Amino acid sequence: MADFITLKDLWFSYDPENVKDRENYILKGISLGIEEGSFVCVLGHNGSGKSTLAKIMNLVCTPTSGSVTVDGRTITEEPDEDTVFEIRGKVGMVFQNPDNQLVTTIVEDDVAFGPENLGVPSEEIRKRVDAALATVGMTEYAKHSTSMLSGGQKQRVAIAGVLAMQPRCIIFDESTAMLDPQGRRAVMDTIEKLHSEKGMTIIHITHNMDEAVNADRVIVVNDGRIFLDGTPSEVFSQEKKLREAGLGVLQVTELFGMLTRELGMKLPGGITDNRKGAEILSSALKNGKN
Amino acid sequence: MLRDITLGQYFPGDSVIHRMDPAVKILASVVYMVAVFLCRNIWSFAFILAASVFSTAVSKIPFRAVLKSMKPLVIILLITTFINVFFYEGETVLVSWHFIHITLEGILNALLIAVRIICLLIGTSVILTYTTSPIDITDGIERLLKPLAMLGVDVHIFAMMMAIALRFIPTLIEETDRIISAQKARGADFDSGNLVSRAKALIPVLIPLFAAALRHALDLATAMECRCYHGGEGRTKMNERKPKAGDFVLLGAFVIIGACVIIINKYAPGFNTGSVTGA
């Protein structure tokens, strides 16, 4: 399928007037295409520029040089307001701290906030809000106070708020990082549902590698550059490079690496799936016994 | 401890008062407050108290919740009662000992002022804050202040700021609780020493609180931008409200309550409050 978002030789600094050396920019010559309908995970250590990259994609930050193309519209310099709002409506964003993205006190009012800003007619907003709350499974909380919800529920309301703008792509910027395992599960299920049932393009920024295993594609950002880019098994099998980028390694991959290196076992590399790893390991151990 | 404050707490519901147009409701609560201040004798106070209890029943807000909301008022009530009982210059002296003179009028006056404060609280919370979501209140204010837009005042921004402030009260209260616990865990002492040292002990709470508030504000601003917020221009509303005939009937009811108070003041005999401290 065609790319929904394309970045071409994108350089960005929050303060380009004072940062003369392009080597000190936050994003350094990124070229990237995000295919429509794909599920992309972005990894990288703290401060590597992941959030900035996300903000470029929905024009909260405008490129210092280079271009962004969203859904066929190319933006190079200062875009006009209408274009900006059109693109922000198409590329929604959900953040990390659930407390800092809900604008109003009542759940359904908050979900309505986006379409209200877009000037959607009242009856249409009502329909969108009901549909969005149903999608994230929060219909029964429509009239509740946002401050009484759990972290996971708040995040799902935030997702509904983005859905009500009817975007084609949603960027999740560490949206599961502050949640307990249960809340995290519920939010991940919602994200996966948006991808598989609604065919939405998902960009998921995370520190949790386990969440990246099932993605279509994993991108590792390091120091403002794209460091690794490929399928999860291509990326996660590169143990050394991952460490270089300040990231850990999946537990299965690490275990397999150690078994091969220290015990001299003959095991395939590039295993990223726990279950598959367990199967290979158990058959290898059985063979060893006989 | 901070969580007990029920400031701006909303009880969702479906009573007549809940369904009233917020802008009209704000007018109604102003009328009601004026009525409470107009009360001058026992009968009008009894009437307004009955009216507030009746409104509470109509709003279907549990009486327990209303009583609970009065907790922070206890101190104010005690102080005004004390001042009135001991310092009111009445005629019917009940106790006279050295410089203390307790008069019947003083006691009555104290009682009436307590009733006034209680009625103000019941009235405004039942008519407005308990039955109207904060967003509706700000929506009401926005519509009432619309005429100011002609003078170049950006009413929408003003209403938005209020709505966000209300939204962040619980978040910041939680944050304060967390900072206090964190400082206590590091040995901070908030409960002993004189006033100055206690105030000083609060500085390590206030500074991180400010920092947190700024962080919240920056994040929220980005989140709002991402959701295409750009001021009031071209903005629509999910619940576009227009006052209906029924709203004005209810407003009329409150005006009648006020009129009754004036009539009772004038014609019913009995003790009149003087102008003393409190309310």
Ligand SMILES: Nc1ncnc2c1ncn2[C@@H]1O[C@H](COP(=O)(O)OP(=O)(O)OP(=O)(O)O)[C@@H](O)[C@H]1O
């Ligand atoms: N609004 C801003 N103004 C100036 N500099 C900023 C701003 N936001 C981020 N930065 C800087 O940009 C760099 C990259 O930040 P960014 O938030 O994109 O990193 P990140 O990969 O998302 O990190 P994290 O994992 O901590 O979220 C950091 O050095 C940060 O200090």
Ligand SMILES: [Mg+2]
């Ligand atoms: Mg980030």
